[in-house]
Amino acid sequence: MFRRIALVLTLSGAVVLPGFQRAPVAAQARPAAIAPSVDSIPRAIRRDVPLTNSIRRAFDAGTRDYSGRPGPNYWQLQADYSINARLDPATHTITGTETITLHNNSPEELTEIVLRLDHNIYRGLVPRGFSVPAENTDGMIVTAVSVNGEAVDLAARPAGGRGRGGRGGNAPRTLAVSGLDQTVARISLSTPVAAKSTAKLDIAWRTKLPGGPNGRGHRMTQRWDDTLFQPTQWFPRVAKFDDLRGWDRSVYLGPAEFYNNFGRFDVRIDVPGGWIVSGTGVLQNAQDVLTANARERLARVLDSDDVITIVGEDEVGPGRSTAAGERLVWHFVADMVNDFAWAASKNYVWRATRATIPGKGPIPIHMVHLPDRARLFANAGPITRHALEFYSRLWSPYPFPQLTLQDGPSAGMEYPMVINSNQGAADHEAAHQWWPMMVGTNETLYGWMDEGFNQYMNILSDADAEGTVPNLNRLGQSYGRTSGNEDEPPMMWAANHAGSMYGFQTYSKTPLMLSMLGGIVGDDAVQRAMSEYTKVWSFKHPSPWDYIFFMNDALGQDLNWFWYYWLWTTESVNGSIAGVSTAGSRTTVTVRQDGQMPSPVVLKVQFAAEGPAIEPMANAKMVDDTTALLTWPVDVWFNGSRMFDATLDFGGRPITTITLDPGCRFPDRDPGDNVWSDTGAAPTGPASGTNAAACAG
Numbered sequence: 135m136f137r138r139i140a141l142v143l144t145l146s147g148a149v150v151l152p153g154f155q156r157a158p159v160a161a162q163a164r165p166a167a168i169a170p171s172v173d174s175i176p177r178a179i180r181r182d183v184p185l186t187n188s189i190r191r192a193f194d195a196g197t198r199d200y201s202g203r204p205g206p207n208y209w210q211l212q213a214d215y216s217i218n219a220r221l222d223p224a225t226h227t228i229t230g231t232e233t234i235t236l237h238n239n240s241p242e243e244l245t246e247i248v249l250r251l252d253h254n255i256y257r258g259l260v261p262r263g264f265s266v267p268a269e270n271t272d273g274m275i276v277t278a279v280s281v282n283g284e285a286v287d288l289a290a291r292p293a294g295g296r297g298r299g300g301r302g303g304n305a306p307r308t309l310a311v312s313g314l315d316q317t318v319a320r321i322s323l324s325t326p327v328a329a330k331s332t333a334k335l336d337i338a339w340r341t342k343l344p345g346g347p348n349g350r351g352h353r354m355t356q357r358w359d360d361t362l363f364q365p366t367q368w369f370p371r372v373a374k375f376d377d378l379r380g381w382d383r384s385v386y387l388g389p390a391e392f393y394n395n396f397g398r399f400d401v402r403i404d405v406p407g408g409w410i411v412s413g414t415g416v417l418q419n420a421q422d423v424l425t426a427n428a429r430e431r432l433a434r435v436l437d438s439d440d441v442i443t444i445v446g447e448d449e450v451g452p453g454r455s456t457a458a459g460e461r462l463v464w465h466f467v468a469d470m471v472n473d474f475a476w477a478a479s480k481n482y483v484w485r486a487t488r489a490t491i492p493g494k495g496p497i498p499i500h501m502v503h504l505p506d507r508a509r510l511f512a513n514a515g516p517i518t519r520h521a522l523e524f525y526s527r528l529w530s531p532y533p534f535p536q537l538t539l540q541d542g543p544s545a546g547m548e549y550p551m552v553i554n555s556n557q558g559a560a561d562h563e564a565a566h567q568w569w570p571m572m573v574g575t576n577e578t579l580y581g582w583m584d585e586g587f588n589q590y591m592n593i594l595s596d597a598d599a600e601g602t603v604p605n606l607n608r609l610g611q612s613y614g615r616t617s618g619n620e621d622e623p624p625m626m627w628a629a630n631h632a633g634s635m636y637g638f639q640t641y642s643k644t645p646l647m648l649s650m651l652g653g654i655v656g657d658d659a660v661q662r663a664m665s666e667y668t669k670v671w672s673f674k675h676p677s678p679w680d681y682i683f684f685m686n687d688a689l690g691q692d693l694n695w696f697w698y699y700w701l702w703t704t705e706s707v708n709g710s711i712a713g714v715s716t717a718g719s720r721t722t723v724t725v726r727q728d729g730q731m732p733s734p735v736v737l738k739v740q741f742a743a744e745g746p747a748i749e750p751m752a753n754a755k756m757v758d759d760t761t762a763l764l765t766w767p768v769d770v771w772f773n774g775s776r777m778f779d780a781t782l783d784f785g786g787r788p789i790t791t792i793t794l795d796p797g798c799r800f801p802d803r804d805p806g807d808n809v810w811s812d813t814g815a816a817p818t819g820p821a822s823g824t825n826a827a828a829c830a831g
């Protein structure tokens with residue numbers, strides 16, 4: 135999903151007023167309150183990451199391990215869907231039947247099956263986040279459910295409740311369902327699904343797509359009048375059952391996103407003749423639903439980077455925009471995806487171009503939009519082509535056979551092979567094909583592994599598109615201005631419940647974290663490691679611990695201290711130069727860290743143009759003839775002191791300026807105290823230091 139959030143937030147940044155002085159306090163008789171002094175209390179630096187019961191269980195079972203790769207016993211369920219859906223534009227309703235083949239690849243028998251019924255968020259009385267539907271509906275109305283051929287009595291109350299004792303452990307199991315009016319429902323089974331076996335669910339349902347002018351939040355408006363429909367999360371689906379927590383029972387609140395099974399989708403969509411349908415997967419029956427003209431034009435899409443019109447705005451109605459017929463059934467198949475979205479309109483223009491995927495060759499990019507919104511799609515083809523080609527090189531080749539941009543009320547949302555986006559969010563939404571469409575992260579809990587990584591890769595893509603070098607400086611440092619805001623949840627707090635700073639937690643903070651990581655190991659190393667991570671976890675479901683341990687392994691460093699402070703806390707570094715003294719050829723720089731998060735010590739040393747030869751130092755590299763960059767590892771803080779004396783001995787050449795964290799990578803509330811110069815003038819504020827202006831370490 136796309137949100138307009140500046141990468142560097144200035145949320146409640148501490149404002150330092152020049153010349154501000156604390157007002158004198160009148161002498162008081164009672165003893166002074168005990169204020170903790172950062173000088174007298176050693177700083178205990180945590181150097182491991184918390185392991186929750188769920189990840190410990192996975193380690194014990196061998197499904198995951200400290201290598202950060204899938205463990206020898208890794209498993210995941212697969213859910214294959216065969217869906218028949220019929221759109222009735224007059225009533226704004228989809229009526230559908232589906233068969234779900236659930237492959238229980240787990241070593242456990244399933245005594246229940248949890249269903250996700252996201253469209254129940256449109257009912258008036260279910261819990262919601264900040265999302266408000268454009269229209270309240272009756273939600274997802276499930277009219278029939280059967281499991282392995284046995285019908286569920288939808289009117290019966292389930293006997294007992296899970297974990298509540300019910301009528302006693304010896305009562306016979308009965309097939310029953312509860313929660314059909316909620317976003318999460320539960321089928322309790324009379325016969326469990328055995329480990330390593332398969333179950334078949336047959337479900338019939340209908341749902342009205344909400345429209346109108348008042349929706350707030352993505353996916354809350356799914357149609358324009360009765361002429362354009364953009365159905366998402368539109369069919370009952372099986373929730374995730376995984377090795378970490380068993381069934382995922384997180385309710386759907388609107389803003390945070392999904393955690394879905396991979397599987398094969400075979401979908402038939404029945405719409406009026408003349409309506410163009412786009413969707414996840416590959417159209418199987420072009421000869422039944424398209425005109426000969428459209429099929430001939432489609433055959434030329436992969437020949438060049440030109441944007442080709444498949445169905446023009448002057449081609450409207452059955453026999454002109456589509457094959458003839460009162461109703462047409464469009465048949466799509468997608469082999470391995472974690473969702474299925476589509477759109478249909480009687481007015482769509484259909485254009486297409488191509489992207490050339492490294493190691494794979496050209497694939498089509500389709501665009502369907504209303505004729506009067508053509509300007510919003512004028513550059514969509516080239517932008518999407520660049521995104522698919524760039525991200526293929528950055529992480530791993532785009533794995534799907536096509537990508538489609540769909541016009542409609544939801545403009546900034548992603549599904550496998552489908553982005554509900556015009557050119558404005560095309561780069562960001564195309565990037566989601568890697569996260570979470572390939573790497574199936576649990577977005578409901580860990581949105582940063584999806585939206586956060588996406589924000590980071592968008593910076594790289596933007597720079598590449600402009601032919602410039604991406605500038606990740608300053609991002610890490612900027613977090614120092616947000617740190618301390620009581621509204622900020624740590625990144626490991628469930629995104630579904632992240633509150634008013636959900637956008638910062640889920641989207642904006644990750645590029646800041648990865649900026650600091652690049653400041654420690656180098657941006658190229660970060661990107662190489664994440665490319666390997668993408669490949670290793672493609673079409674699987676990594677947890678944050680898998681990511682953390684994978685990155686430690688790939689980067690060859692124990693960075694658990696780094697992950698702990700960024701992911702589990704809202705702390706920052708707040709470094710400064712506390713003093714500089716020179717004796718003979720040696721200069722001692724006293725560096726201080728007031729925050730709880732440690733960082734390596736990086737100093738940029740500027741020498742005078744004249745003087746004794748500059749001698750080499752082991753931890754220094756010369757940037758140019760008169761500039762050296764020195765690094766001490768984070769370990770210098772592990773003794774608990776907040777002060778570190780960095781000793782420079784370059785042979786006596788006078789030093790004119792010393793800058794702490796010259797790349798602006800480490801969270802700092804006030805970068806103005808990071809610069810020392812030999813003029814004797816103390817740094818006076820962020821604007822005065824060359825550091826704040828330059829950030830080029």
Ligand SMILES: [Zn+2]
Pocket residue numbers: 135136137562563566585588
């Ligand atoms: Zn997004």
